Amino acid sequence: MILAIASGKGGTGKTSVAVSLALAAAGAGRPVRLLDCDVEAPNAALFLPVEIAEFRDAGLLVPEVDMAACTLCGRCAEVCAYGAISVAGEQVLLFTELCHGCGSCARQCPTGAISERRRVIGAIESGRAGAIDFAQGRLTLGEAMATPIISQLKDWRLAAPPETLVILDAPPGAACPVIETLRGADFALLVTEPTPFGQHDLEQAARLARESLGLPTGVVVNRDHPGDDTVDAYCREADLPILARIPLDRRVAEAYAAGRPLHDALPDGPERFAALLARIEAEVPA
């Protein structure tokens, strides 16, 4: 099963829930793999004794122009949808940071003057954290495009034996890096908090996961607080099951600040997350 943890709003506890579910599965002797797909802010490794064993560059194919073969016809600039290549006077200007690596300039060049080279924009790493198989991506500082790194991380480490639980820790938001993470998942678990911010961003994430991608979807309410019904009311109306609640508690926040995920910070953490995992599996169509 491939389980993606997403949220819309940042800082609701995605990573802590993802790590806790991985620890619960590993504690039950189940093969588990955790992929940290939040390549802009990869934090799962901070909660686990990760030992990286393998490292690869993550990159994009960008154009390189052989000026001896170029006739300055401008076809490359015409086919580029991103403004990453242009002809100015006797020169071809490349703006590689805008290039998505689609390859059209090279394919369409009538004289074959354009070849492609790999431009490194980040790294993907894999290793182990105790019984957990672990992998993560990292976007290089100053680079804009997170999505290709997520895609390369998944190409490399998503495929696993059927009995393995694969957990994908998604970035916040509801745009392309989140879509790239959620594609191909069997279930989307959305972590939220019971505030208007949490609710607003949960709606965005639920629309993406359930309506656009058609994934079975459930909710974890973190920092739960008696007397606040906003998220509950929305979930009832939208028919989104709330699969777990984690109480608002300064002691939990302090444990998190000391580097302990919810699994270790809550007195009944292992039982709670084993139960959450069972509820998720009950929601996934066989």
Add this chain to the structure above:
Amino acid sequence: MKNLVVLSGKGGTGKTTVTAALARFAAGERRLVMVDADVDAANLGLLLAPREREATDFVGAEAAVIDAEACTACGLCAEACRFDAIAAADGTYRVDPLACEGCRACKFVCPEEAVAMEPQLSGRRYLSDTRLGPLFHAHLLPGQENSGKLVTALRRDAEAWAERERPDVMLTDGPPGIGCPVIAAASGADLALLVTEPTPAAVHDFRRILGTLEHFGIPALACVNKADLNAERREEIRVECEARGVALLGDIPYDEAAMDAVRAGRPVTDGDAPRLAAALSAIWDALRPHLDA
């Protein structure tokens, strides 16, 4: 005009709460314009009761569509697509609009001219009035690629307005992360205020956003939210700021009243959160000379 952007690297550290409080102080002294550049999760408006003045559809990217009648299922399009967006289906090929990046590679290689590009409505941009000043904000339709483009369009709206109206301060609530939408929100800013927390994840991401801002040459200031959760990590942040020449403007205590203010839909400075209001007022006092410089 000074252009200040609030960022954090890690999400959920309190950017919007800090932005709303600073807006409240700034509006008492200066002509202010606000931008909510977190278009994936636009929350600043939830604290400011915006009254919509103008709305504009945002057409971001195009997506390819294959005419099944004209398609001969040769498969050249799927071969050319590097985004896994085209797959064979029912004797023809189909484009997954969520995966399509609008590059047109398929259109160029199709021998039957069966591929058309269709503009995608990806969101709406708004100019609204609030009691603290005008707010430029946007709604990204979930699943639309490229929130960075929408952020850039929103920034252009705000800058064109500022060109005419000459406000003193443009205050931008930024998105989490360090990639495309963050770069779009921060480009051209005079200053960034980073909101961090004394937790391993927030400190890790604080270093990443600092490195990103250094790359683009944008000076950074910092403040620490929930500063009393962990003394050791609070000290780590101080040392990091000192080493990088980042002014640390102040601390905000852990206080569940922050969530109550969000629930009440108002900045923490307006309600029953005296400790938070005092801390943010001190941060505003420390920020003022940087805006005047």
